[in-house]
Amino acid sequence: xxxxxxxxxxxxxxxxxxxxxxxxxxxxxxxxxxxxxxxxxxxxxxxxxxxxxxxxxxxxxxxxxxxxxxxxxxxxxxxxxxxxxxxxxxxxxxxxxxxxxxxxxxxxxxxxxxxxxxxxxxxxxxxxxxxxxxxxxxxxxxxxxxxxxxxxxxxxxxxxxxxxxxxxxxxxxxxxxxxxxxxxxxxxxxxxxxxxxxxxxxxxxxxxxxxxxxxxxxxxxxxxxxxxxxxxxxxxxx
Amino acid sequence: xxxxxxxxxxxxxxxxxxxxxxxxxxxxxxxxxxxxxxxxxxxxxxxxxxxxxxxxxxxxxxxxxxxxxxxxxxxxxxxxxxxxxxxxxxxxxxxxxxxxxxxxxxxxxxxxxxxxxxxxxxxxxxxxxxxxxxxxxxxxxxxxxxxxxxxxxxxxxxxxxxxxxxxxxxxxxxxxxxxxxxxxxxxxxxxxxxxxxxxxxxxxxxxxxxxxxxxxxxxxxxxxxxxxxx
Numbered sequence: 001x002x003x004x005x006x007x008x009x010x011x012x013x014x015x016x017x018x019x020x021x022x023x024x025x026x027x028x029x030x031x032x033x034x035x036x037x038x039x040x041x042x043x044x045x046x047x048x049x050x051x052x053x054x055x056x057x058x059x060x061x062x063x064x065x066x067x068x069x070x071x072x073x074x075x076x077x078x079x080x081x082x083x084x085x086x087x088x089x090x091x092x093x094x095x096x097x098x099x100x101x102x103x104x105x106x107x108x109x110x111x112x113x114x115x116x117x118x119x120x121x122x123x124x125x126x127x128x129x130x131x132x133x134x135x136x137x138x139x140x141x142x143x144x145x146x147x148x149x150x151x152x153x154x155x156x157x158x159x160x161x162x163x164x165x166x167x168x169x170x171x172x173x174x175x176x177x178x179x180x181x182x183x184x185x186x187x188x189x190x191x192x193x194x195x196x197x198x199x200x201x202x203x204x205x206x207x208x209x210x211x212x213x214x215x216x217x218x219x220x221x222x223x224x225x226x227x228x229x230x231x232x233x234x235x236x237x238x
Numbered sequence: 239x240x241x242x243x244x245x246x247x248x249x250x251x252x253x254x255x256x257x258x259x260x261x262x263x264x265x266x267x268x269x270x271x272x273x274x275x276x277x278x279x280x281x282x283x284x285x286x287x288x289x290x291x292x293x294x295x296x297x298x299x300x301x302x303x304x305x306x307x308x309x310x311x312x313x314x315x316x317x318x319x320x321x322x323x324x325x326x327x328x329x330x331x332x333x334x335x336x337x338x339x340x341x342x343x344x345x346x347x348x349x350x351x352x353x354x355x356x357x358x359x360x361x362x363x364x365x366x367x368x369x370x371x372x373x374x375x376x377x378x379x380x381x382x383x384x385x386x387x388x389x390x391x392x393x394x395x396x397x398x399x400x401x402x403x404x405x406x407x408x409x410x411x412x413x414x415x416x417x418x419x420x421x422x423x424x425x426x427x428x429x430x431x432x433x434x435x436x437x438x439x440x441x442x443x444x445x446x447x448x449x450x451x452x453x454x455x456x457x458x459x460x461x462x463x464x465x466x467x468x
Contacts, residue, residue, distance in 0.1 A: 167370070168334065181369070188435075189373055190433075192334055196337040
């Protein structure tokens with residue numbers, strides 16, 4: 001058996017072995033072990049009063065409440081500033097505490113290079129349940145915001161495709177995770193059954209999804225089947 | 239010769255010592271009832287259509303695997319196409335969004351067909367007495383056998399399938415028209431009508447303040463702005 005040929009010095013394999021970008025040799029210092037979070041200081045310095053208050057939840061989870069009107073601006077800075085670099089949006093969700101308390105939209109962020117977590121919350125009054133979409137920043141927000149819209153009824157301005165994702169398209173009972181939603185739904189079971197069976201499973205999809213099968217829809221991409229239309233060659237005469 | 243005289247009446251004997259159906263000069267022909275032959279063929283080669291949505295499907299897979307070996311009873315081939323299936327095994331909870339899919343699969347299966355509701359969720363909704371869950375698939379499709387359990391063990395599923403076999407054994411072709419009557423207009427509509435569904439299920443409303451024997455709660459209260467009223 002011959003030895004496998006060694007990669008030449010300076011190849012891509014060498015580079016990967018030499019310097020991992022995340023710096024695993026450094027000791028893990030969780031930012032949350034201290035009461036001060038470096039990002040929170042930066043946020044306060046840059047956005048001032050828009051950072052409403054700062055809390056520590058479950059021992060080591062820093063929560064920052066941000067003015068809802070500036071959520072996209074704040075989150076863009078958190079993602080793009082080199083000292084912050086929160087490149088992973090782990091989750092977008094919402095909380096309804098019931099009563100007259102405002103709904104909270106929750107962004108759970110993680111910075112892979114800095115190994116820091118941050119939770120950003122925006123409070124929305126019940127009278128105006130709308131907030132800017134962060135889909136332009138993290139593409140994963142597409143489906144996460146659709147889920148929040150479906151179950152809480154929060155409108156995300158600027159979302160490219162805001163429609164229900166879990167409940168059926170013809171669901172007319174409202175948004176089930178609201179506290180005022182009855183546990184068994186608003187309609188009788190017979191009506192729920194009738195409505196469920198009256199829908200066509202094909203209606204759950206938009207034409208692009210049906211046309212391209214499993215291909216994801218990429219903005220700016222020409223859907224499959226439109227760019228590759230093969231013109232039938234004209235029959236030769238005679 | 240070990241032949242059951244009641245099931246195999248009559249029959250000539252072969253002149254040759256090694257001839258006949260069973261050898262050793264046995265009968266060269268058998269007479270039997272058409273019902274018996276048809277039912278024997280049907281029950282011995284039931285092809286299940288697995289509709290597994292939850293943990294019951296794990297037990298169903300175990301039943302089909304080598305330890306329990308569903309193939310011993312004629313369920314040799316799990317048919318993943320409803321067009322070539324005889325038994326619909328609904329294993330797991332069915333949300334309302336999946337209800338038209340289940341109904342369409344049932345409508346696509348050719349006659350004769352049977353249905354097994356496996357587990358508590360498929361049979362009654364189980365613990366999921368909530369806005370999103372079908373309270374028993376018998377409101378969607380007709381069910382022949384319910385298998386209790388959460389989830390049932392593979393023995394339970396095998397027992398249920400053998401009950402289907404027993405049911406087929408009792409069938410007669412004289413009742414074919416009644417048993418296999420199919421109305422094209424019924425395709426895609428609920429199996430149970432509205433009164434029946436209402437009778438099967440508890441009152442709707444906010445079940446944190448309401449149990450099955452209390453009155454129907456008011457459900458028209460949508461005190462949140464922006465919440466769509468029904």
